[in-house]
Amino acid sequence: MIEKVLVANRGEIAVRVMRSCREMGIVSVAVYSEVDEASMHVRYADEAYYIGPAPSAESYLNMEKILEVAKQCEADAIHPGYGFLSENATFSQKCRDAGVIFIGPGPEAIRSMGDKITARKNMIAAGVPVVPGTTEPISDDSKAMEVIREVGLPVMIKASAGGGGKGMRLVKEEAEVAGAIRMARSEAATSFGDDSVYIEKFIDSPHHIEFQILADNHGNVIHLFERECSVQRRYQKIVEETPSPLITPDVREAMGEAAVAAAKAVNYSGAGTIEFIVDDDQNYYFLEMNTRLQVEHPITERVVGVDLVKEMIRIAQGDQLWLKQDDLNQDGHAIECRIYAEDPDNNFMPSPGRIAHITEPKGLGVRCDGYIYKGYEIPIYYDPLISKLVCWSRTREGAIARMKRALYEYKITGVKTNIRFLERIMDCPAFKEGKYNTQFIEKNQQCLMGPQENDPQNEDRAIMVIFADYLRKLDKFETKVVAREGTADWKVTGRKKNLFN
Amino acid sequence: MIEKVLVANRGEIAVRVMRSCREMGIVSVAVYSEVDEASMHVRYADEAYYIGPAPSAESYLNMEKILEVAKQCEADAIHPGYGFLSENATFSQKCRDAGVIFIGPGPEAIRSMGDKITARKNMIAAGVPVVPGTTEPISDDSKAMEVIREVGLPVMIKASAGGGGKGMRLVKEEAEVAGAIRMARSEAATSFGDDSVYIEKFIDSPHHIEFQILADNHGNVIHLFERECSVQRRYQKIVEETPSPLITPDVREAMGEAAVAAAKAVNYSGAGTIEFIVDDDQNYYFLEMNTRLQVEHPITERVVGVDLVKEMIRIAQGDQLWLKQDDLNQDGHAIECRIYAEDPDNNFMPSPGRIAHITEPKGLGVRCDGYIYKGYEIPIYYDPLISKLVCWSRTREGAIARMKRALYEYKITGVKTNIRFLERIMDCPAFKEGKYNTQFIEKNQQCLMGPQENDPQNEDRAIMVIFADYLRKLDKFETKVVAREGTADWKVTGRKKNLFN
């Protein structure tokens, strides 16, 4: 039985993991860097330990220090959240060696999914469709040309150790092949210390659809249906929803089975996500597996009615899955919007700073998983994600309406956020009709980035409030400092009560 | 089509109604009394109008003024919330006369359910079980004795126009009958201006279980299952849950059918609640109908997946019910805790005042419907309800664990609340086992009101924080006012940095 969990993370996900710990009666332990002393995960945790300076490499990525704290405070297990050490096979191995349970898959599964070529091979062996291309690292250019002629241009050259767009090159013409391979190889070597690259057919304007799976240590694997994640900006998801408005029940079932097969092929354990790219005709191809909890897991939790963190902990302590595939169904529709501290009017530059005021949306069908609070200073060192706003309704239309209502209620001052930009997504016809793919943001610039119209009435109201605030300050100042030196004109004016009935 | 709704209420329910209006694209109009200018419903609404001084009789109960505002702002409809004018047949009539839609039943249905004897007669005619007793007002004592001998002692003497415990007398012995009738009659005359009383068999330690129904103007009626409301203090519900841990599926089905029959018997329209008292053997008897939205409606919303306010608005504008009985099922388990500004250590005295600080619970499966905010002054004039905390999980056990977690997160300073008392309810074995009835609070005093144990370590921590706050104030004060007059000892101490590594 796991009785104490160290959460090797910060921000909203650390708080979210600790909430489930608390519901399970598990003691939660926070670790924090120098700038996170007053961060919400430290406030929320039962225990909290300092692990180093602000830069992640010296704190949240410091495996030795985190394990030292885990041993010292006698934590049974470590939950890595997402990002940081969550997909680090070495850390998973070190936890095992130290006798601390890593709440996630073992190092073998992380490694076999982390290397894209190995993963492709495993998937092909398990009968999971992959994007046409090579199954081995490219040895020389002529071999590459052979493959390219087979699958047809355009193709992507990708780094085997890659992720997040690095070490990737799009090739549209044969003349570009040699150069693209050279550049991808060099970037891959620099970024990942491994220059292996491979070729995949380029699928234009695909959909990005992922399946959530849960696998226990006893060979049981279930999937919890899909998440549609095609609303992306620079490979960064912004809005996710489930069910996907694209796929039909048949395709859903087949993809779910493929996801389960994919997890089984690598003896997976824990919560994981199989990412597929899907074309307009619903042909789907395995893209990669995220061997951790996803940012967007709450939409699955809402529609399937499962607490994924609790299931991860149960699996990690050796329990059999108590949920069977047949117990699960998708109930209604859920959408997630990611709220970032960034400036949509200035190329989405991160906007760290102090929160002057915050009002979070509430009420029926709304879940807001955040971590900031009034007066909190968002540090410059980490992800600008502020919170995840999840709305549910019986219907997709109802969920969009609710999301709009929730975004309307959401007020953050002190840092710039993408809240109004998200509202524009909800209002965009392509989104409302559910007819969008990964090109959504690019294709709908006009609808999403339309210029603000001037509103003189709104200006006048702002001016009046500023004026009132200024008068209030004078009022206060007068009372405090220069009181009893005579009464200002405006106060005399204020006393002419008869003018107001 | 309803396009503008005036919400004739305040507090959490006004905000809750406006949220649904916003999701439907309906303009919401707040009305407010003198002390409610800065109340959340005024902040949330699209429009807001002053209707009178603080006392309810001069503002929220002022029918003429509210209708005047509705006409003036061209509202299509009025939502009365609960309390105030929500079960007032005269107001429903006045709305009809003024050509404003009353979002609730017509005056006829309110009247026939408002008079308890009429309601009993209607229910008997519709085949709905009622508590054995009289079907006519008691004319004289000898007639009363006849009935009492028939149903057996003990019995309750109740006012026909009654509610909320007024005009009620428990009779255990025949000798008490004449006196009890006289006193009930006199109390009823004073309280309701109607001295009609009737007799019901007294059911000892019953369960209080109610069914939610929705009825449209086209004769369609559905029920949305039950709510178990037996956790009460002085006839005031504190904790509600659904499904009820008492009733079996067969009884649930029968009670649901009885609830639908009850609504049909009075040509009901809108959302309503049929209250039953149920004995330990699951015999159920119609108690009364609440012809409005209930405080505890959110647990039904969560488990059945329906937005009751939206359905009320759709019904009011003449739509047919789009949900059929067969579409509905109970998914998982939901519990509601009512958060009151009251002092559990001082006989639950209301505790109005200014909110110094508030932290509301969030995360998976938690809904917190409130209206207060930091700096808000809870007025003395109205209900001390602060918010309703609703937690859901797949299982009842999970919902209790989640509620405990949410109550742990809930922090309000500035006024006293019953939050810690609610935690003790969640920890009480009788509640955890789901074996409780309306005597729960009385029977579990020891578990619920156990004396606080002293904790010197906790005291020391509080003292340290006070000390630190005092030092911080001195620090600030020094910097501001007596700066540059020399440096205090403790600051010198603070500078000996080498002592801390």
Added chain:
Amino acid sequence: MNALEISLDNRTANVKLLEREGNRFLITVDDNEYDAHIIMVEQGVYLLLMDGKSYNIELIEAGGPKKYYVNTYRYSYDAEIIDAETRYQKSRHSDHGDDDSVISSPMPGKVVRILVKEGDQVKAGDTVIVVAAMKMESEYKVKKDRIIKEIKVREEDTVDAHQPLVVIE
């Protein structure tokens, strides 16, 4: 200021600051020594980190900067800072609820504000003079209806402990 008494409900504890660096405090509370990080995360909301444990404690000022209502998770307390000034005020309050004929400060300080003129009629509870001493502003009030006989100082004056400030009758 590194040592004073703090009352918490019925208990009165001696508190001493041994060391401080930023948010880190070495404190003794009666006989117990603690090494704690005490961070004000929001106005009146404190996070106390000690021996690896994380505690949330909220303070509300309850009538003046030295009186608190303290909320910890399961317990709430009424608390008060008892420094020299408080002790003095308390001793004055204990003498049958009557005023001294001369108002003075128990500590050296500076006159911040004089709220009366000679000859003024003041009511019970009215503040007569405000003195900044012990780095806090303290208000001096009358306990009964009085007449201000003489004002012996001016605003901004520096005053000694027990120096007569205002004479009342």
Added chain:
Amino acid sequence: MNALEISLDNRTANVKLLEREGNRFLITVDDNEYDAHIIMVEQGVYLLLMDGKSYNIELIEAGGPKKYYVNTYRYSYDAEIIDAETRYQKSRHSDHGDDDSVISSPMPGKVVRILVKEGDQVKAGDTVIVVAAMKMESEYKVKKDRIIKEIKVREEDTVDAHQPLVVIE
């Protein structure tokens, strides 16, 4: 104080208070007259009720009490109060970034704080003197590295408009 200018992004509006009673304001903004309730519901969070409509507007001070960042529902603005003092400061800032040899206040006021002694070397941007005028404290700074030649006033002194306060070189 019933009239001043407020800049909002590129617009500068004339604002005038005609009447006030509590939270109710009769205001003209340029040529438009408004009758509004303006209520501060939380620190920096305002509720404006006008013609039956309810608006939420949040203010953040952006470097000083006269500069704001304003959030309305769909628009955000940078705003600044332009009163006599601001205009004066602005006019001073426009003259090639150099200091006058005498620091003075454009309005009558009271010296709150003098942060230098005669003979002090001060750096560009240092505050020399703080004067309470127009019921707000204003800081007077040097724009370049300077030496304080003469201080002509003392803290708490009441001063006239344009009276020399500090001479620099």
